[in-house]
Amino acid sequence: MEHLIEIRDLRKIYALGEEPVAALDGVSLTIEQGEFVAIMGASGSGKSTMLNILGCLDTPTSGSYLLDGIEVARRSRTELARIRNRKLGFVFQNFNLLARTTAIENVELPDFYLNRLGRSARRARARMLLERVGLGGRGTHTPAQLSGGQQQRVAIARALMNEPPVLFADEPTGNLDTKSSVEIMNLFTELSNEGITIVMVTHEDDIAAYAKRHLLMRDGHLIKDDASGGGA
């Protein structure tokens, strides 16, 4: 069976100062369709670099990365942008919604670059997604009129706009209170149960507990993977 994500001997070297620093030092792993994975580790462990490369926001210094069976390790900026647009959804710690723009227009944004739907179909899908994340009546609100938890739900709806197979979340609850965090994590769990692959970076154990598989990173190495190590 073909893996959704397959990386082999991935390295990312930063030439900082005199000594080159290896943020990723030969990481290999596979992620299957429908998995809910948490990447954990202390700051500087390489987990953010890992997420950036998996999310096609950055390219590795060496190694191979097959996404959905396609080699994406060495692609142009334009090609990476197209891949992100069609196959990946992003949820950020600080939401990154466009200010002074309504929730529904924020959700529509990915399709502006894909242009798959017409004007009315796009609006209909954005409205449906807002309902899906529990913000049915808030379509015309701007981010300033929404709470942190609501903003993050708009961001999740936006990430789902182009029906990507994978969702990347970078500390999705880092800026949220406990109640909102639980709501967001429950939403992720529901999406995971619907078959969407989720890869999440977090340093909080209780947040990571929502995931089915846990990867622990230290000094650019993958030191623990409970899928292989724990026999899950």
Next chain:
Amino acid sequence: MNVFMIFRVAVRAIWRNKTRSALTMLGIIFGIAAVIVVLAIGRGASLNMVAEISKMGNNMVMIFSEQRHTAAGVRGAAGEGQSLTASDGLAIRRELSHLVQAVTPEVRTQMQVVYAEKNWSTTVYGCSTEFSTIRNWEVAEGSFFDELEEKQCARVCLIGRTVATNLFPNDDPVGRTIRIGNMPFKVKGVMGVKGVGGFGQDQDDAVLAPYTTVKRVLQASKFPDNVRHIKLSLYSMDQLDEAKREIGLLLRQRHRLADSDDDDFRIIDMAEITSTMSAVSSTMTVLLAAVAAISLLVGGIGIMNIMLVSVTERIREIGLRMAIGATPANILGQFILEAVVLSTLGGALGVALGVAGAQTIGNLQGWPILVEPSSAIGAFLFSALVGMFFGFYPAWRASRLNPIDCLRYE
């Protein structure tokens, strides 16, 4: 993503920052408005000048006497020679009657004119009976002098409106006798109002008398046949080249010039004067337009400045757009289009402001104003070009940004 989509994104981005967008546009608005106003005034003035010059005469051609090269190689200015005579004029009238409808010799002299206790200094023009036809200048009251009076050096004259108002504030001048210099002249009529000439002179400040009278009586000239210049009227300007050639041949023959001699006269038509005058005014227009263009340049730099600030300020937005699938070309397009929309919007407002401003200035100052559609369209298109040019660098910088750095930017 098609151009229309990028356009919508750009318009939304501008609309989200209304105040800043409006301030950015100010530079372009005033730049374009200045260009429109300057061009409207410049074109209006030059068109007015051309109209004034053609009003000076009816298919008019002028002949000036001109000194030939002397032995010393020095050449006098046009009008200084003494070669041209009234008989030359009569000969042209006689020989070239198929081309020329009217001829007048012209002599001028500055004189004091007196009626009762009023006195006025003015130019006395000596001319023939056909002067009125050639200059398109009708008699308002009374009648022009006739050929008999011209032949007999009769002391008769016609006065311009300015002279009439100064000498006869209350009376009817026709039939009165005025003194020109020391000589009494009978006023046969008053000329219609001719207005201000193309060179700013008051054309109504004039007295017309038979050239024979002016030469023999007023100037007591020893060479009564010599005249300063000859004006003539052609039947049609289409025959201008033919007429100039025929007149030249006739005059050379009459002046007994050898084939090797230069002309001792110069034939000038209104087209030449018109083109010289409009060249002068278009030089002024170009100069003023250059000043206006500099203000547009400053407006463009303003746009670049704001766009650079905008790129830095919206770095997170750029990162987010890239993360969800905007290609570098999309980002480049968005920011260039934002600059272009800003500048063309400013351009459109500037054209409107410029047209309104030009009309207002024209009304207040009583200047002729001409807003040419081509200059309005040109200014508008130029504003789009300014946006494209000055928007490119900030947009290019935005498109080269790394999405990770953008997203992490605080």
